[in-house]
Amino acid sequence: MKKRLILSGITALAVGASIMTFVRPADAAVGLHVSGRDVVEANGQTFIxxxxxxxxxxxxxxxxxxxxxxxxxxxxxxxxxxxxxxxxxxxxxxxxxxxxxxxxxxxxxxxxxxxxxxxxxxxxxxxxxxxxxxxxxxxxxxxxxxxxxxxxxxxxxxxxxxxxxxxxxxxxxxxxxxxxxxxxxxxxxxxxxxxxxxxxxxxxxxxxxxxxxxxxxxxxxxxxxxxxxxxxxxxxxxxxxxxxxxxxxxxxxxxxxxxxxxxxxxxxxxxxxxxxxxxxxxxxxxxxxxxxxxxxxxxxxxxxxxxxxxxxxxxxxREATIYSGVNPTPTASASASPSVSPSASASPTASPTAGTRGCAATYTIVNQWPGGFQGEVRVTAGNSAVSGWTVTWTFANGQRVTQAWSATVSSSGSTVTARNVGYNGNLAAGASTTFGFIGAWNGTNSAPTLSCTAN
Structure with a gap:
């Protein structure tokens, strides 16, 4: 074959050794670059x-x-x-x-x-x-x-x-x-x-x-x-x-x-x-x-x-935003339950008035399966640049966030608070970024109403 050597009969990896956690320096910001464990674009948008x-x-x-x-x-x-x-x-x-x-x-x-x-x-x-x-x-x-x-x-x-x-x-x-x-x-x-x-x-x-x-x-x-x-x-x-x-x-x-x-x-x-x-x-x-x-x-x-x-x-x-400035929502995963389909719901918060520092946020269920789902929130700056943002919402049906990326997410009961991380807090007027999460649900998975505040 041209290149592939598929190794067999090798003992599986043992990764039980203790591994230290290191503090990482500031990220590069030219084109595609690394922030945390993520690859991000120059505008701070996570690219997977x-x-x-x-x-x-x-x-x-x-x-x-x-x-x-x-x-x-x-x-x-x-x-x-x-x-x-x-x-x-x-x-x-x-x-x-x-x-x-x-x-x-x-x-x-x-x-x-x-x-x-x-x-x-x-x-x-x-x-x-x-x-x-x-x-x-x-x-x-x-x-x-x-x-x-x-x-x-x-x-x-x-x-x-x-x-x-x-x-x-x-x-x-x-x-x-x-x-x-x-x-x-x-x-x-x-x-x-x-x-x-x-x-x-x-x-x-x-x-x-x-x-x-x-x-x-x-x-x-x-x-x-x-x-x-x-x-x-x-x-x-x-x-x-x-x-x-x-x-x-x-x-x-x-x-x-x-x-x-x-x-x-x-x-x-x-x-x-x-x-x-x-x-x-x-x-x-x-x-x-x-x-x-x-x-x-x-x-x-x-x-x-x-x-x-x-x-x-x-x-x-999802297409890189360098090409379109917008990340299209993918179609439903084939792993989703046949009786449940992903949906993009929850209207954005009201757009900030001209000249004010504010933001809007929209909530999308990207993929859903029995007992779990993947969500995404898009944060968009208003008519002025922002240096940080916070999105909050309250789940109505007992859902909870189990894992998140590209935001610092905390929960208190049914209320969820998501704050920007270092690389995606600064947004030019009208610019957007997204963060994602994995959630758990049972029975009903309705979309919450979001509130977005900016610095």
């Missing part, structure tokens, strides 16, 4: 990656796939490029970025030549991958709102995975020294699966190596992650460290020993984590193809699951 991987370097004529991937519901595409060491070199980076922008996709660009370095003799080092990015700098600077640089795919194999820490930290430093301000994505060793916990245990060291504190860690989940507990434990470790994590690749449970994709999708949705499925088409092992021969009208079993299934693209992906 929902997308697929595309074999561009091996199928360079399949440029229609960018539009097909968008039509499938994705908001992100991870594009396979080559540095020239094994594949490529990819000299069409400007065109690739344009394909992404034309189709309103965030572009994760990755050098694939690093796959399995140390075990795969032909593989490029991370330093060689950084040299490729430096050679592409003129094509990348100014694209920070649209492009995430994934330094190198699965950059260390199973031979001496401990080298990952120094190699990755040095690669990040070199990019920053050469003037890159992009959000950087770094892949795990062990062919991306980190079954030795090297990335998990050394993530803070790599984070500290980034002068801009603007990178996201990427785990690839294949047969090592065939148990729900293993997946949750790995996710929990990064949550405890307060470091950002995405699932940069994953496959599906086509047999009992393979990846528990249902848990990946449901846990990522509950945690507000990004994911990118492998892959649209072109695998030498076609069981991982989402389409047959790149034909969007011929979705495979895996493609149907990712595009139309519960917590899949159509149910959860």
């Amino acid at each position: 990656m929902r997308g697929v991987n595309h074999h561009h370097v091996w199928s360079p004529t399949q440029t229609a796939s960018f539009g097909h991937i968008k039509a499938a519901g994705a908001n992100t595409v991870r594009v396979v490029l080559g540095s020239g060491k094994r594949w490529g070199p990819s000299t069409d980076v400007p065109q690739v970025i344009n394909y992404c922008k034309q189709n309103k996709l965030i572009c994760v660009l990755e050098v694939h030549d690093t796959t399995g370095y140390g075990e795969e003799g032909a593989a490029a080092s991370l330093d060689e991958a950084v040299n490729y990015w430096i050679g592409q700098k003129d094509n990348l600077v100014g694209q920070e709102n649209y492009v995430i640089i994934n330094i190198g795919n699965e950059p260390i194999g199973n031979t001496n995975p401990g080298q990952w820490t120094t190699a990755t930290a040095n690669a990040v430093r070199k990019l920053r020294t050469n003037g890159f301000e992009h959000l950087i994505m770094v892949d795990a060793p062990n062919w991306g699966q980190d079954w030795t916990n090297t990335m998990r245990d050394n993530a803070q060291t790599v984070w500290n190596a980034d002068s801009q504190r603007n990178l996201v860690f990427s785990i690839h989940m294949y047969s090592v992650y065939n148990q729900a507990a293993t997946i949750r434990s790995y996710f929990d470790a990064f949550r405890t460290m307060n470091l950002p994590l995405v699932v940069g690749e994953f496959g599906w449970r086509f047999n009992s020993n393979e990846v528990d994709h249902d848990t990946i999708l449901s846990e990522a949705q509950a945690r507000g984590m990004g994911w990118l499925g492998w892959s649209w088409s072109g695998n030498s092992d076609p069981i991982l193809d989402m389409t047959t021969n790149f034909n969007p009208n011929q979705l495979t079993t895996w493609g149907q699951r990712i595009v139309n299934g519960a917590n899949g693209l159509k149910a959860t992906a």
Whole structure:
């Protein structure tokens, strides 16, 4: 196969070791950047990656796939490029970025030549991958709102995975020294699966190596992650460290020993984590193809699951606001009870009068299932800029918030209070931001009336 080594027979990860929590410095604010554990846009809007991987370097004529991937519901595409060491070199980076922008996709660009370095003799080092990015700098600077640089795919194999820490930290430093301000994505060793916990245990060291504190860690989940507990434990470790994590690749449970994709999708949705499925088409092992021969009208079993299934693209992906300024509400998840459908309800609070500092808020039930639901609140500044906001509401039917992101949420009985976090309190006049939460309900899940106050 062109690239996929699915590891089997490896002991599942043990993430029981105690992990320290660290205080993080101020976030970068150029284009896409990290705030807390979230990826956010330059305007402070949280952006959760929902997308697929595309074999561009091996199928360079399949440029229609960018539009097909968008039509499938994705908001992100991870594009396979080559540095020239094994594949490529990819000299069409400007065109690739344009394909992404034309189709309103965030572009994760990755050098694939690093796959399995140390075990795969032909593989490029991370330093060689950084040299490729430096050679592409003129094509990348100014694209920070649209492009995430994934330094190198699965950059260390199973031979001496401990080298990952120094190699990755040095690669990040070199990019920053050469003037890159992009959000950087770094892949795990062990062919991306980190079954030795090297990335998990050394993530803070790599984070500290980034002068801009603007990178996201990427785990690839294949047969090592065939148990729900293993997946949750790995996710929990990064949550405890307060470091950002995405699932940069994953496959599906086509047999009992393979990846528990249902848990990946449901846990990522509950945690507000990004994911990118492998892959649209072109695998030498076609069981991982989402389409047959790149034909969007011929979705495979895996493609149907990712595009139309519960917590899949159509149910959860939201377009980056850099393209539209508005996040459309996704359709109902296939996991919702057939008798209950999501609804957008609760009128916004009254718009502030001209010249006053105020805000409005709207409440949306994004997804609903027996006993639980996902909500979103959009906060919009009035005719003057605001430096902070507070939204309150009272549930009428015994609902409660169990988890929230992009806001500090507290409850007192049935009354809920949500306050901005550091990166989304400052809103220009008329600008919006959103926060989300997971809630519990029983019997009736009516939408409350919201009150919004601003500083």
